[in-house]
Amino acid sequence: MPLPYRRLVVKIGSNVLTQDNGLPDLPRMAHLVDQIVQLKAQGLEVIVVSSGAVAAGRSLITVPAQADAVRSRQLLAAVGQVKLLSTYAELLAKHGLLCAQVLVTKEDFRDRQHYLNMRNCFQELLQQQVIPIVNENDVISVTELMFTDNDELASLIAAQLDADALIILSNVDGIFTGDPRLPDSELIREIAPADTGFEQFITAQRSQFGRGGMLTKCHMAHKVAKLGISVHIANGKTTDILPGVLAGTALSTWFRPSKTASGKKKWLAHAHSAVKATVRVNAGARAALSTPGKAVSLLPVGILGIEGEFKKGDIVQIADEAGLSLGLGIAEYGLDKALERLGHQHQRPLVHYDYLFLNPDLA
Numbered sequence: 197m198p199l200p201y202r203r204l205v206v207k208i209g210s211n212v213l214t215q216d217n218g219l220p221d222l223p224r225m226a227h228l229v230d231q232i233v234q235l236k237a238q239g240l241e242v243i244v245v246s247s248g249a250v251a252a253g254r255s256l257i258t259v260p261a262q263a264d265a266v267r268s269r270q271l272l273a274a275v276g277q278v279k280l281l282s283t284y285a286e287l288l289a290k291h292g293l294l295c296a297q298v299l300v301t302k303e304d305f306r307d308r309q310h311y312l313n314m315r316n317c318f319q320e321l322l323q324q325q326v327i328p329i330v331n332e333n334d335v336i337s338v339t340e341l342m343f344t345d346n347d348e349l350a351s352l353i354a355a356q357l358d359a360d361a362l363i364i365l366s367n368v369d370g371i372f373t374g375d376p377r378l379p380d381s382e383l384i385r386e387i388a389p390a391d392t393g394f395e396q397f398i399t400a401q402r403s404q405f406g407r408g409g410m411l412t413k414c415h416m417a418h419k420v421a422k423l424g425i426s427v428h429i430a431n432g433k434t435t436d437i438l439p440g441v442l443a444g445t446a447l448s449t450w451f452r453p454s455k456t457a458s459g460k461k462k463w464l465a466h467a468h469s470a471v472k473a474t475v476r477v478n479a480g481a482r483a484a485l486s487t488p489g490k491a492v493s494l495l496p497v498g499i500l501g502i503e504g505e506f507k508k509g510d511i512v513q514i515a516d517e518a519g520l521s522l523g524l525g526i527a528e529y530g531l532d533k534a535l536e537r538l539g540h541q542h543q544r545p546l547v548h549y550d551y552l553f554l555n556p557d558l559a
């Protein structure tokens with residue numbers, strides 16, 4: 197049967213790879229690797245984003261009682277990542293396949309050139325039939341340098357590599373209409389790009405070893421789907437979940453994708469840390485930019501003011517009069533020219549539509 201996707205990112209959460217006692221679940225890992233190999237044999241390119249370094253570290257070393265939370269995580273992840281990757285390497289070697297370790301931090305997504313370098317490396321690995329296994333570099337990612345969790349990282353990678361689909365494997369079948377442990381809660385099978393309000397169902401409860409929780413998963417999934425990438429949240433503990441999701445026979449919450457965004461827009465969607473200045477627009481410009489289905493560029497006539505400095509090609513944030521962020525764009529010219537043209541009619545757009553990413557929840 198032909199599979200609907202060509203390039204797939206699979207995110208595997210900590211709890212999927214971890215037993216209740218906190219130690220790695222090797223049979224589960226072996227089964228997931230078998231499924232990945234099966235998909236690869238059917239012609240799919242697979243990129244894995246795997247958590248589990250901290251859990252693997254726990255099986256190897258005891259954290260000293262005086263170590264704080266940051267030190268403990270660094271210690272466990274530094275030791276555990278070696279074990280995590282060597283386990284993947286051994287399991288894949290049985291099928292004659294190689295994997296590659298890709299450890300990243302938020303910084304690696306800041307600069308477009310840096311971003312493209314990373315993308316080129318992924319492309320080479322995929323071309324050589326190597327399976328990239330990505331994780332956050334927990335040793336140097338501390339506090340504000342951290343991704344919210346690996347769901348955010350997996351979303352960035354899916355957008356960066358123009359994946360057709362992202363499958364997020366957790367310990368639940370998807371998003372439920374209430375606490376998944378309660379019998380009245382029902383699985384939401386499909387969420388459309390324009391759907392809102394599903395966040396109300398999500399409780400603060402997390403899996404035992406997870407970091408971000410279901411709310412980040414939802415936000416990320418929705419954002420990625422709006423970039424034109426199909427997203428499924430499914431249960432990584434279910435037998436044959438990956439082929440099941442792809443065949444449409446397994447349970448999951450499917451975030452239906454909107455029409456595909458350009459590579460530049462996908463990059464901009466996650467480029468908040470690279471913003472150089474904020475451009476405030478008036479109500480008319482806000483209304484024009486947020487009209488569904490219309491390709492509108494940001495013209496100087498609708499700009500009220502600018503905070504910060506930028507050059508041609510820098511990323512600017514666009515905000516409304518109240519300071520609410522509307523999206524990000526690439527400046528067509530620098531601050532000096534922008535100030536000269538501010539408020540004037542018949543001027544070149546400061547941000548062209550092709551280089552503009554508007555927040556999906558913009559009303």
Ligand SMILES: Nc1ncnc2c1ncn2[C@@H]1O[C@H](COP(=O)(O)OP(=O)(O)O)[C@@H](O)[C@H]1O
Binds near residue numbers: 211212372398409410
């Ligand atoms: N409405 C909901 N539907 C599904 N899961 C939910 C919901 N609200 C909270 N959760 C919790 O989210 C958890 C999964 O998120 P998380 O702990 O981040 O997992 P992971 O480690 O796989 O990233 C589930 O184990 C569940 O307890």
Ligand SMILES: N[C@@H](CCC(=O)OP(=O)(O)O)C(=O)O
Binds near residue numbers: 210250273346
């Ligand atoms: N980088 C950490 C995982 C952090 C994380 O986001 O975990 P999870 O929420 O289970 O995907 C590790 O490898 O242990």
